[in-house]
Amino acid sequence: MPVNLVPSIIAGVPLPVVLIDREERVNAMNAPASAMFGAAGTGRHYITVLRQPALLDCVEEALRLRQARRVRYLTTDMAREATYEVVASPLGTDGGQGVVVVFTDVTEREQMGQIRRDFVANVSHELKTPLTALLGFIETLQGPARDDAAARGRFLEIMGREAKRMSRLVSDLLSLSRVEAEERVRPDARVDVSALLRSSVQTLRPLAAESGVEMTLEGADIAVHVLGDSDQLTQVFHNLIENGLKYGGTGGSLRVVLTTSERELAFRGPGVRIDVIDRGEGFDPVHIPRLTERFYRVDSHRSREMGGTGLGLAIVKHIVNRHRGRFRIESTPGQGSTFSVMLPVA
Known part of the structure; x- marks a missing residue:
């Protein structure tokens, strides 16, 4: 040529x-x-x-x-x-x-490779910590504490807590995998968001009482239907309310507010908005862009102490994306946080 x-x-x-x-x-x-x-x-x-x-x-x-x-x-x-x-x-x-x-x-290919490497490193780290604790307690129970009933009871309690933590991590990983696999397929069943919210709030009232938090639900008196997966939306509401009780409970109150709009700006049509509002410690807004990343935590030590896996908000983001919705986070240190889910009305 x-x-x-x-x-x-x-x-x-x-x-x-x-x-x-x-x-x-x-x-x-x-x-x-x-x-x-x-x-x-x-x-x-x-x-x-x-x-x-x-x-x-x-x-x-x-x-x-x-x-x-x-x-x-x-x-x-x-x-x-x-x-x-x-x-x-x-x-x-x-x-x-x-x-x-x-x-x-090849930027996207390189980024995906880095994401996979980070994911494997994070999972390995999250599993290694409880496994190390379990192995240490087992060796102690097989050796010096073999005949110490008090130590045995204390160690078994800790071992049970660490095993439950690993179980939660595996469950969240499986859940995240399923959500990502289905993310491009939009649900087509009509579900009542108000009913799902009432059920989630009722389920978590014992945790609110245990945490000393007054939890209120507003605006969920009438049915509001969206095209969605009831199990996944329940998981979204459960995760957000539970997070509010665990990490925002220091403010003593938690509001769950449902509002509807004939023209939601996010969809240019009718929509429903669910706000989970706490009056806890809040956090620096600099963390907001990364909060939905896998394993990202504002306070790693506190999150692990609370039993968090670091995957909850990542799961919420992917479920909301599957429902063609929007997920927003706002927080001010010392004034609390607001986690908002917006969904198009069926």
């Missing part, structure tokens, strides 16, 4: 492509490449256009050795960190007509 046809061909390629001729000058760039390096780069020496040392070495070796070379290229693209896999391939039958450089965006 004549080299002079290549600029016309690369113009239709969606990936950034840079054509460097035998004189080591940029002969042509398509639109995506021009957006990365500037349209004024055509006609200049490739060193003044590509700049990054690893990228320059890749092109130089392809020109000199007349063999394809690969390299990773890291840059800030549109206010985000981007990673490209770059292939520099010689042109012409003998490789002496220059080099075509193709950039493939």
